[in-house]
Amino acid sequence: xxxxxxxxxxxxxxxxxxxxxxxxxxxxxxxxxxxxxxxxxxxxxxxxxxxxxxxxxxxxxxxxxxxxxxxxxxxxxxxxxxxxxxxxxxxxxxxxxxxxxxxxxxxxxxxxxxxxxxxxxxxxxxxxxxxxxxxxxxxxxxxxxxxxxxxxxxxxxxxxxxxxxxxxxxxxxxxxxxxxxxxxxxxxxxxxxxxxxxxxxxxxxxxxxxxxxxxxxxxxxxxxxxxxxxxxxxxxxxxxxxxxxxxxxxxxxxxxxxxxxxxxxxxxxxxxxxxxxxxxxxxxxxxxxxxxxxxxxxxxxxxxxxxxxxxxxxxxxxxxxxxxxxxxxxxxxxxxxxxxxxxxxxxxxxxxxxxxxxxxxxxxxxxxxxxxxxxxxxxxxxxxxxxxxxxxxxxxxxxxxxxxxxxxxxxxxxxxxxxxxxxxxxxx
Amino acid sequence: xxxxxxxxxxxxxxxxxxxxxxxxxxxxxxxxxxxxxxxxxxxxxxxxxxxxxxxxxxxxxxxxxxxxxxxxxxxxxxxxxxxxxxxxxxxxxxxxxxxxxxxxxxxxxxxxxxxxxxxxxxxxxxxxxxxxxxxxxxxxxxxxxxxxxxxxxxxxxxxxxxxxxxxxxxxxxxxxxxxxxxxxxxxxxxxxxxxxxxxxxxxxxxxx
Numbered sequence: 351x352x353x354x355x356x357x358x359x360x361x362x363x364x365x366x367x368x369x370x371x372x373x374x375x376x377x378x379x380x381x382x383x384x385x386x387x388x389x390x391x392x393x394x395x396x397x398x399x400x401x402x403x404x405x406x407x408x409x410x411x412x413x414x415x416x417x418x419x420x421x422x423x424x425x426x427x428x429x430x431x432x433x434x435x436x437x438x439x440x441x442x443x444x445x446x447x448x449x450x451x452x453x454x455x456x457x458x459x460x461x462x463x464x465x466x467x468x469x470x471x472x473x474x475x476x477x478x479x480x481x482x483x484x485x486x487x488x489x490x491x492x493x494x495x496x497x498x499x500x501x502x503x504x505x506x507x508x509x510x511x512x513x514x515x516x517x518x519x520x521x522x523x524x525x526x527x528x529x530x531x532x533x534x535x536x537x538x539x540x541x542x543x544x545x546x547x548x549x550x551x552x553x554x555x556x557x558x559x560x561x562x563x564x565x566x567x568x569x570x571x572x573x574x575x576x577x578x579x580x581x582x583x584x585x586x587x588x589x590x591x592x593x594x595x596x597x598x599x600x601x602x603x604x605x606x607x608x609x610x611x612x613x614x615x616x617x618x619x620x621x622x623x624x625x626x627x628x629x630x631x632x633x634x635x636x637x638x639x640x641x642x643x644x645x646x647x648x649x650x651x652x653x654x655x656x657x658x659x660x661x662x663x664x665x666x667x668x669x670x671x672x673x674x675x676x677x678x679x680x681x682x683x684x685x686x687x688x689x690x691x692x693x694x695x696x697x698x699x700x701x702x703x704x705x706x707x708x709x710x711x712x713x714x715x716x717x718x719x720x721x722x723x724x725x726x727x728x729x730x731x732x733x734x735x736x737x738x739x740x741x742x743x744x745x746x747x748x749x750x751x752x753x754x755x756x757x758x759x760x761x762x763x764x765x766x767x768x769x770x771x772x773x774x775x776x777x778x
Numbered sequence: 779x780x781x782x783x784x785x786x787x788x789x790x791x792x793x794x795x796x797x798x799x800x801x802x803x804x805x806x807x808x809x810x811x812x813x814x815x816x817x818x819x820x821x822x823x824x825x826x827x828x829x830x831x832x833x834x835x836x837x838x839x840x841x842x843x844x845x846x847x848x849x850x851x852x853x854x855x856x857x858x859x860x861x862x863x864x865x866x867x868x869x870x871x872x873x874x875x876x877x878x879x880x881x882x883x884x885x886x887x888x889x890x891x892x893x894x895x896x897x898x899x900x901x902x903x904x905x906x907x908x909x910x911x912x913x914x915x916x917x918x919x920x921x922x923x924x925x926x927x928x929x930x931x932x933x934x935x936x937x938x939x940x941x942x943x944x945x946x947x948x949x950x951x952x953x954x955x956x957x958x959x960x961x962x963x964x965x966x967x968x969x970x971x972x973x974x975x976x977x978x979x980x981x982x983x984x985x986x
Contacts, residue, residue: 678867679867679869679870682867682868682869683869683880683884684828684852685826685828685855685861686856686881686884686885686926687852687855687856687857687881687884687885687886688852688856688884689848689849689852689853690848690852691849692884771823771828772820772823772828772829775823775828775863776819
């Protein structure tokens, strides 16, 4: 092996690549699946604005996509009154702090994930927040800290600089999406945006005045415009008044739990057909997502398997050609008293050792890759993997790889077994 | 006590060898002389049990070689027969000492570094212990080959053209060393060669 460093290295690189790829995919897939399933827990249906159902699920359940839009609270509450619904949790999101999402909701939401408060308490009034474990750690937020939320989900969005959020609690780590969120009362989100709307109107009014000023100089046509604009403005005010009566008009989505399985059959259809909202079933959407991802994963797995097989071939070639050079050595060892089986075992050992080293290197690389992917996921999606444990499938992977090593060594071993000592020695 | 009886071997119809019977007592040496192509190496391989004869027997210390099973024959050869080849060959990856340890191990003997030092010392190779064999000179390599042949105290030392690639000085030296080593271990020595330089050093000569 050491006398043929290049071909040995080639075999090892190929093996490492194949094994590393499969092990990495195995773990990434498992972690994603675990995380996804963990977060669905107890949510039978999500109701939100019309759009892509997958987007609704990704944004409302996993908080990794943009929301589809807003729905009227009254409409959502009407649904909540339906006899088939046992629980409806309103969510209002769209704001963030340094990339971590601020979600307005009620106290039912953390209950859904069995999240308990490690420090402090749940929010009691507007602009009080309780922070998820990971978010608190990475943002360095502790009890009593204040921060300013920004509009939008990306870092560095426009700041709502009028209102400070106050941290009143930090959650225990739950290994679910809550860890990555900043939870507050629904009213905080409304008020933050309400204020912005008022502010926006003021700006509009200034423009309006300017237009009016211009319009004074203009002709009759402009007067007509002016009238219309005034009407617009007026109706806008009316809307606002109406809102106040309703106590905050919109939420982004509502997580729904059914009283019994009949709900699954009736409610999504009802919502999609009879209301302005969209209903999506997380279990269904996620299995659809995995179906789509599965094709890619299967392809990658197949490629990795081919790489492993090619590496087996390369081990075979390197052993076989090494044997050609060492045939004399083998015959020599037989004259020293080595039995056929001893030499066969020697060759098999070499194949096994080579593949074992490749396997170990592959596992090491997969863990390294996992670490990188985990870091990437955490910085991009605020999802972290936990656990570097040994997957059961890796046992199978090892068995497969060693079997391939054995197979690659088999033909050279047979050649060694059948070696004609006399001829080999005489031919030199 | 080496006995061969009516040994016959054939590669094909054209190449057939009938070998004369050989009787050798303990402590005896024998030089088998013959030109190329008359089956010298074949005879040596037959005696060493590396080739099964078409007919006839080889008997060493009362054991008929080709009545042993393959594994037992390998073991018997390792313990009782020492072989020296025309051009020395070693396991390239191992140094001189490791090669000798391997030979002890393969013969099923205990790995005895004292014995190795003694043998190498008597062959004037004491300082080459940790050297890789292919770094040694031709003469030194041939002496290491002798060390390998005698390390396990064999009953029979078989040498196939041990001197053909050596100059006169080294030729004499190797022949003398072979005889000395054989005498030291109480083994019979059979040298097969076409090298007439060796004739004067051996009492018993057999012409093929």
